[in-house]
Amino acid sequence: MRIFDWAAIGCAAMLAAGTLPAAAQDFPAKPVTVVVPFSPGGASDTIARVVTNAMQPGFAQPLVVENKPGANGAVGAAQVARARPDGYTIMQASIGAYAINPALQDDLPYDPRKDLDMLTIAVRTPNALVTRPTMEAATLEELIAKLKAEPDSMLFASSGTGSSDHLTAELFWQVTGTSGIHVPYKGGGPAQTDLMGGHADASFQNLGAIANFVRDGKMKLLAIAAEERSPEFPDVPTLKELGIEGMEVYSWQAFAAPKGLDPANRQTLSDQIAAALKTPAVSDQLKGMGFEIIANTPAEADAFVAAEIDRWTEVVKAGEIKPEG
Structure with missing residues (x-):
């Protein structure tokens, strides 16, 4: 896989940030905490x-990134939901934190629709259907035919119950009228390793995360769950092109x-973040990560x-999916 120099990314982003718009004069008046x-x-x-490195030169106060892991993002998200709505958190x-947790967990301590104001969707990467390198099915049509002829005959690896790759597989089975066996792993890395080793049959993985494995012949890429084909794999069709509707994930x-x-502070933050994302240094680096x-x-x-x-609430309900634990 590619190895990125995060320090270099940050420095390049800061150098490119000279054209960012200045923050409003009355905001911010103190440091802003960015909870991850x-x-x-x-x-x-x-x-x-x-992004915060790129924002900082045009921002009047320090931007401080603070990690608050736990419960698939629920711990940190709940902290933000309870914070004062003054723009400083x-x-x-x-x-996972914004859309899957609310769909999967009944006792979630926050509701994104009631407790959060979105600033911007920063980036996205499509999920892609990949198989072990020795998979007999060479096309999506052959894979679906095998799943229909032999229900629950294939092991679909995911990074964990309720993960994006898990729910994409569930949606795929629901849309195509097929079924497979879900095998949750503790993260995307172990799932990818077992897929490449032939211990699992298929998976829906982030395209950016598995691109090099596909190029190296360690996985087969059958289709991409996107609106359009990927520039990195122009010969690989989308699921929609192959007749699978509703699978842009x-x-x-x-x-x-x-x-x-x-509203003014919300717009200030949104504009600053968007401007940072669009600087060449940040844009190029994030695109290099597959975003x-x-x-x-x-x-x-x-x-x-x-x-x-x-969308994901419907998938969870139809698949009778329960959170781990």
Whole structure:
């Protein structure tokens, strides 16, 4: 896999940030804490640090990234939801904290629609259907035919129960009228390793995470769950092209603040984050990680997250999925 120099990314982002718009004169008046509800080193943490480094030169106060991991993002997200809606505590997190937790957990200590104001959807990467390198089915059509002829004959690896890759597989089975056996792992790395080793048959993984494995022949890439084909794999069709409707699925990252944030401060934060994402240094580096820059408006982000919660709630209910533990 590619190895990225995060320090170099941060420095390049800061150098490129000279054109960022200045923050409003009356905000911020003190440091802003950016809560990442996951451990250091992951995608959410990296995005938070790259973006805040790019924002900092044009921001009137320090931006401090603070990791608060636990319960698939629920611990940190709940902290942000309870914070004062003054713009001095915000969050950068993934689809899990914003849309999957509400769909999966009945006792979640926060509700993104009631407790959070979205600032922007920062980036996204499509999920992709990959198989072990020795998989007999060479096309999506052959894979579906095998699943229909032999229900529950294939092991679908995921990074854990309720993960984006797990729910994408569940959606795939529901849409195609097939079924497989879900095998949850403790993270994407172990799931990918077992898939490459032939201990699992298939998986829906983030395209950016498995691109090099596909190029090296360690996995077969059958289709991409995206609106359009990937520039990295222009010969690989989307699921929609192959007749599978409703399977545009992305793993995404977004910034949010406690509900009730002053509209002007909300817009300031959203504009600053979007400007940072669009600087060449940040954009190029995140694209190099397999992400597409979104940087949409707060209203667009609110609507998107609400739709995602509804979507995954239906999938969880239809699949009778229960959280681990």
